[in-house]
Amino acid sequence: MRRPVALSLLLSSSLALAACGTATSTAGFKGTRHEVAQTIADLQSEITGGEQKKVCENVLAASVVTSLGGQKSCEKAIKDQLAEIDNTELEVESVTVSGTTATAEVKSVYAGRKTPKATVALVKEGGKWKIASLTAPPAAPAAKKA
Numbered sequence: 001m002r003r004p005v006a007l008s009l010l011l012s013s014s015l016a017l018a019a020c021g022t023a024t025s026t027a028g029f030k031g032t033r034h035e036v037a038q039t040i041a042d043l044q045s046e047i048t049g050g051e052q053k054k055v056c057e058n059v060l061a062a063s064v065v066t067s068l069g070g071q072k073s074c075e076k077a078i079k080d081q082l083a084e085i086d087n088t089e090l091e092v093e094s095v096t097v098s099g100t101t102a103t104a105e106v107k108s109v110y111a112g113r114k115t116p117k118a119t120v121a122l123v124k125e126g127g128k129w130k131i132a133s134l135t136a137p138p139a140a141p142a143a144k145k146a
Contacts, residue, residue: 015090026092034097036102036122039129044090045091048065052078059129100124 026037034036039059056065056074068074094105102122108115119135 012033018054019115029092029095032097032102036095036097036104039105039122039131040090040092040106040120043131047078052076053080056088058128059131061125061132063132082145102129 003079026034026041029037043055043059046052046059053071056068056071060074064072065074068077075146092104092108093107096103100123102124104120104122105117105130106120107117120131121127121133121135123132
């Protein structure tokens with residue numbers, strides 16, 4: 001059985017990405033905030049298209065790719081995680097920009113329900129916004145058996 005995964009980018013040793021959903025809307029953002037939201041939309045688009053190479057080259061910050069062991073290891077990590085991810089839609093709720101860093105509050109939708117917000121940190125590298133890290137929301141406590 002596949003497990004539902006909200007957008008989760010773990011820099012230490014694993015990588016999980018939201019995939020196979022509809023396009024992420026960037027219409028509510030203007031200027032630099034739109035560019036930041038577009039990076040998350042690009043992530044969604046590239047993952048949906050199975051473009052692991054493009055994700056590692058164009059969407060993830062160099063520090064993320066390095067932490068995953070380089071370009072080829074990054075591509076493999078993404079490919080491996082795609083096998084574990086169910087249909088997920090992303091919604092960028094807010095964007096805050098401060099110089100060459102930014103954060104975006106993102107919700108995913110799984111089985112028609114919105115998950116708690118995750119915070120995506122981005123950095124500007126080579127004139128483009130790239131995803132540097134993600135703070136996933138805490139896992140919901142397991143239901144107690146009666």
